[in-house]
Amino acid sequence: MQKEAIYHRPKNNFAYAYDERTLHLRLKTKKDDTLNVTLIYGDPYDWKDNAWQYHKKKMLLTGSDDLFDYWTTSVEPPYRRMRYGFYLEDESESLVYTEKGFFTEQPLDTNDYFSFPFLNEIDVFKAPDWVKDTVWYQIFPERFANSDSSIDPKGALPWGEYPPARDNFFGGDFQGVIDHLDHLTELGINGIYFTPIFKAKSNHKYDTIDYLEIDPQFGNKETFKQLIKACHERGIKVMLDAVFNHSGYYFEPFQDLLKNGEDSKYRNWFHVRSFPIETKPLPSYDTFAFEASMPKLNTENPEVKEYLLQVGKYWVEEFDIDGWRLDVANEIDHQFWRDFRRTVKQIKPELYILGEIWHDSMPWLQGDQFDAVMNYPMTSALLDHFAHETISVETMADRLTSLLHSYSDNVNEVAFNLLGSHDTPRMLTLANDNKDLVKLMYMLQFSFPGTPCIYYGDEIGMKGGADPGCRECMIWDKTEQDTELFDFLKELISLRKSHSAFGNSGSFHFVSAKDGVVQYKKETTTETLLFLINSSEVSQSVEDLSLSNEAKSLFGNKIKPNTSLTLEPSGYEIISL
Numbered sequence: 258m259q260k261e262a263i264y265h266r267p268k269n270n271f272a273y274a275y276d277e278r279t280l281h282l283r284l285k286t287k288k289d290d291t292l293n294v295t296l297i298y299g300d301p302y303d304w305k306d307n308a309w310q311y312h313k314k315k316m317l318l319t320g321s322d323d324l325f326d327y328w329t330t331s332v333e334p335p336y337r338r339m340r341y342g343f344y345l346e347d348e349s350e351s352l353v354y355t356e357k358g359f360f361t362e363q364p365l366d367t368n369d370y371f372s373f374p375f376l377n378e379i380d381v382f383k384a385p386d387w388v389k390d391t392v393w394y395q396i397f398p399e400r401f402a403n404s405d406s407s408i409d410p411k412g413a414l415p416w417g418e419y420p421p422a423r424d425n426f427f428g429g430d431f432q433g434v435i436d437h438l439d440h441l442t443e444l445g446i447n448g449i450y451f452t453p454i455f456k457a458k459s460n461h462k463y464d465t466i467d468y469l470e471i472d473p474q475f476g477n478k479e480t481f482k483q484l485i486k487a488c489h490e491r492g493i494k495v496m497l498d499a500v501f502n503h504s505g506y507y508f509e510p511f512q513d514l515l516k517n518g519e520d521s522k523y524r525n526w527f528h529v530r531s532f533p534i535e536t537k538p539l540p541s542y543d544t545f546a547f548e549a550s551m552p553k554l555n556t557e558n559p560e561v562k563e564y565l566l567q568v569g570k571y572w573v574e575e576f577d578i579d580g581w582r583l584d585v586a587n588e589i590d591h592q593f594w595r596d597f598r599r600t601v602k603q604i605k606p607e608l609y610i611l612g613e614i615w616h617d618s619m620p621w622l623q624g625d626q627f628d629a630v631m632n633y634p635m636t637s638a639l640l641d642h643f644a645h646e647t648i649s650v651e652t653m654a655d656r657l658t659s660l661l662h663s664y665s666d667n668v669n670e671v672a673f674n675l676l677g678s679h680d681t682p683r684m685l686t687l688a689n690d691n692k693d694l695v696k697l698m699y700m701l702q703f704s705f706p707g708t709p710c711i712y713y714g715d716e717i718g719m720k721g722g723a724d725p726g727c728r729e730c731m732i733w734d735k736t737e738q739d740t741e742l743f744d745f746l747k748e749l750i751s752l753r754k755s756h757s758a759f760g761n762s763g764s765f766h767f768v769s770a771k772d773g774v775v776q777y778k779k780e781t782t783t784e785t786l787l788f789l790i791n792s793s794e795v796s797q798s799v800e801d802l803s804l805s806n807e808a809k810s811l812f813g814n815k816i817k818p819n820t821s822l823t824l825e826p827s828g829y830e831i832i833s834l
């Protein structure tokens with residue numbers, strides 16, 4: 258056995274409390290190197306006649322990527338504490354792996370083992386239950402619908418008659434969203450994520466002027482209340498965007514700093530590198546990227562922290578919003594986010610906290626900060642295979658397997674799974690206008706652990722390149738909407754809702770990935786679904802399916818028992834086994 262490849266740490270994705278009773282343990286070994294792994298475990302204080310009373314449980318191979326096998330099991334230790342090690346076997350040898358290294362004989366002293374000291378309920382990662390069953394829809398308010406022309410910003414252009422530019426306006430507003438909620442309900446959406454709505458200068462509103470005011474181009478607090486009410490009446494949750502990493506240039510404290518320099522009472526609200534303050538050639542203060550219009554806030558300053566926590570509270574308390582999406586979440590200190598969580602969850606324990614992080618996010622997902630992050634690593638695995646065609650189906654499955662094993666299951670169940678956003682080119686454009694490939698991506702996105710999000714307009718086949726190209730006005734003329742895509746998504750959403758194994762109750766694992774065909778299974782105690790996706794340009798025959806007489810296609814296709822199955826180019830099938 259290749260010992261160097263064997264890895265476990267009694268923390269994070271390798272050892273965690275799934276709920277208040279259950280521990281999950283994982284082990285990583287070199288791919289195809291180990292035949293069996295058995296967990297040896299027991300209570301550290303359970304001794305009889307000088308012998309530790311341990312138990313054994315076989316671990317399951319829950320996935321493999323190009324380099325590693327991942328083994329998983331769950332245990333409910335009666336006294337919520339555990340010492341444990343791993344017994345590994347291949348054809349020629351067996352080993353015991355513990356915190357002290359490798360042994361040929363099982364160690365007798367519990368101090369040699371890994372330790373999970375105590376499962377304290379308060380430390381269990383717990384996201385709101387409703388999130389698991391949510392299908393999100395992202396709205397960029399300036400571009401969704403303009404229903405009230407009386408509040409259009411100066412120079413607003415006629416709806417959709419010009420391409421989106423960095424600085425143009427079309428006057429999208431809240432009344433527009435209210436008027437089009439039927440569109441979302443028909444699709445089956447039950448959560449909306451709004452990019453920023455607070456007073457700001459730009460069309461995207463990420464340069465906040467006033468965190469406690471609605472931008473007048475969208476409406477006022479009254480219209481916002483009506484919007485929330487209308488959403489809640491339809492069972493739609495509402496999530497807002499919190500831009501706390503930086504303010505806008507016209508935020509009053511920053512204006513005061515510009516005016517009063519070192520004497521400003523807001524001197525320490527920002528990270529000024531040198532006085533006098535300059536914006537060119539580079540800002541003399543820290544910013545988001547190198548954007549002079551976005552000065553970075555000093556969230557370590559207790560005054561700033563208090564101010565932003567009040568903002569976080571205000572919109573929950575007064576407007577009953579259901580979630581906060583946190584902009585540039587990874588550039589703000591962890592301490593701030595811990596206090597943020599405590600503050601907002603005190604008012605509404607069921608509030609969803611979603612961080613915008615594009616990379617490995619384990620440090621934020623341990624139960625004390627975020628409930629989820631935007632799952633861009635999933636996005637890129639799917640896009641790289643289906644759209645960019647830079648990776649094979651095998652590599653895509655490897656990347657997704659390794660992603661799933663890099664977090665705990667309770668984190669995976671609420672991941673925010675997207676295929677595009679206001680920051681990325683639209684998926685149809687990336688897929689070279691190939692609608693069939695878009696459908697395959699949706700299929701995988703909607704059945705992948707987590708909660709899917711649709712970027713406004715993608716459901717009706719809108720196209721667009723990188724920001725600002727992906728922010729065009731929503732097309733409301735039915736004759737210009739792609740109803741085939743809309744109907745396909747509607748069907749996926751309804752299948753997800755009617756089949757428990759489709760959504761987050763079902764476990765997920767790849768069965769195979771080769772020749773452009775990926776097969777994966779989702780299982781609950783009562784239902785097993787087999788998903789088959791052919792992303793190649795030729796028909797593929799899938800053998801050895803051993804389907805029973807009861808096997809049924811979720812799309813109503815005829816399935817013959819015990820035979821192979823042919824998938825058309827870009828074909829797919831979901832079979833209830």
Ligand code: ARE
Nearest residue numbers: 423461463500545546548584585586613615679680724725
């Ligand atoms: C504007 C222009 C762009 C131009 C940019 C240059 O529109 O065309 O490229 O300026 O600076 C907001 C607006 C943007 C605006 C930006 C600056 O929506 O239109 O861009 O402000 O004025 C990284 C960050 C991530 C961030 C993305 C954009 O980690 O937090 O970059 N996303 C959020 C929001 C944005 C928002 C801001 C932050 C600022 O969602 O909409 O921009 O408030 C990789 C990296 C990621 C990187 C990602 C995208 O994969 O790993 O770290 O994200 O690419 O670049």
